[in-house]
Amino acid sequence: MTGFPDLIPQIRAGAPQLRGRLLANPSLADLTWFRVGGPAQVLFTPADEEDLAHLLAGLDAGVPVTVIGLGSNLIVRDGGVPGVVIRLGGRAFGSVEIDGQSLRAGTAVPDMRLAKAAAEAGLDGLAFFRGIPGSVGGALRMNAGAHGGETTDVLVEARGIDRTGRLRTFGHAEMGFSYRHTSAPEDVIFTSALFRGRPGEREAIEAEMERVTAAREAAQPIRERTGGSTFKNPPGGKAWQLVDAAGCRGLTMGGAQVSEMHCNFLINRGGATAADIEGLGEEVRRRVRETSGVELHWEIKRIGVAA
CATH class of the missing domain: 3.30.465.10 (Uridine Diphospho-n-acetylenolpyruvylglucosamine Reductase; domain 3)
Structure with missing residues (x-):
């Protein structure tokens, strides 16, 4: 994909006093824990709350706006994200x-x-x-x-x-x-x-935090390229148990894999695309629905368009 049309001149015309950083077509892959995905049409990092308000007030209503944070619970699809992606920082x-x-x-x-x-x-x-x-x-x-x-x-x-x-x-x-x-x-x-x-x-309090840290490290693949818990727990149940019962522990698709350590986590084993990760998640949902009748719902946010 060669990138989206440059929106920055239109944005600056509507919000001429912007002080934050505007970038056209930067890759978003490095801003996500999965390390996959395409570009943002525009990535905006506002200087402060007033700067953010100035952008939004002057932005054409037809331009999509998407917010991303630390990228830990996020799949950016391979075709990238149209419109303005906002990332707060500083x-x-x-x-x-x-x-x-x-x-x-x-x-x-x-x-x-x-x-x-x-x-x-x-x-x-x-x-x-x-x-x-x-x-x-x-x-x-x-x-x-x-x-x-x-x-x-x-x-x-x-x-x-x-x-x-x-x-x-x-x-x-x-x-x-x-x-x-x-x-x-x-x-x-x-x-x-x-x-x-x-x-x-x-x-x-610090002892409790250490307990939380130890529990995470013992049970979750936190040193992998992952997006955290993939599916919400269904009422009265645990998503990982349903995924395990459906035979999905260790299941792979392209460079993506259901974690052997905790099967409500998907991981990028290296070279995965966003389509691999999302496709694997959908296959897990299908198998769980087939074996247990339960419809799992994504906890990970998925944004953008397919390549």
């Missing part, structure tokens, strides 16, 4: 501020760094974030959880910019959290979140 979106029992974090903050900041401040209740390989933005969008905790347990409010460039704030109830889901509007790009912990002993 000090404006990457800091954690603590006030008493409250923590305000930018949505580019890695979940494990949020857990560490809470522990250093002697705030309990956020140690589970140590076991989530994404960022705060992803945690808000999918009510991320691990080891008995979920984002909904500690969130006070989330702040973001909608597709028209308007600043929005959502209280906990307005987020509409459920299992691996929020009902907040899809067009909102979260920029920061306010969390609340509870007083605790730093040493005990």
Whole structure:
């Protein structure tokens, strides 16, 4: 594929005061944990919240907007992503501020760094974030959880910019959290979140984080090119058990494989395409449906177009 038409002149015409970085047709593969996928038509890294709002307010309504974070729970398809891909970063979106029992974090903050900041401040209740390989933005969008905790347990409010460039704030109830889901509007790009912990002993919290880390390393292929948990757990069950029962442990397609270590993880063994990984996931879903009658649903987000 030779790339998408250059959208940057159109974007700058609509938002002439942009201060962030605009790139035409950069590869997104290196921004994902799977290390696969095509280019973004435009990749935008805003300077700050105001800069993001300026872009969105001036962008033609027909141009698609996609947000990516750390790329840990993501498949970028081989044909790339049309429109504008937004990736938050830098000090404006990457800091954690603590006030008493409250923590305000930018949505580019890695979940494990949020857990560490809470522990250093002697705030309990956020140690589970140590076991989530994404960022705060992803945690808000999918009510991320691990080891008995979920984002909904500690969130006070989330702040973001909608597709028209308007600043929005959502209280906990307005987020509409459920299992691996929020009902907040899809067009909102979260920029920061306010969390609340509870007083605790730093040493005990850090010990809990070490337990979470050890459990991850013992049970998950975290040193592989993977996207984390592939499928959501069905009601009353475990996705990995259904995948195993369907005979899919170790199953391969091209350069992609169902992990032998934890069969709710797909891995890139080297040389896999996005089509290999997604196709393998669909084959697993088919076999599980055939053997158990259960319809597994993707937890990994898939974006872009096929090659």
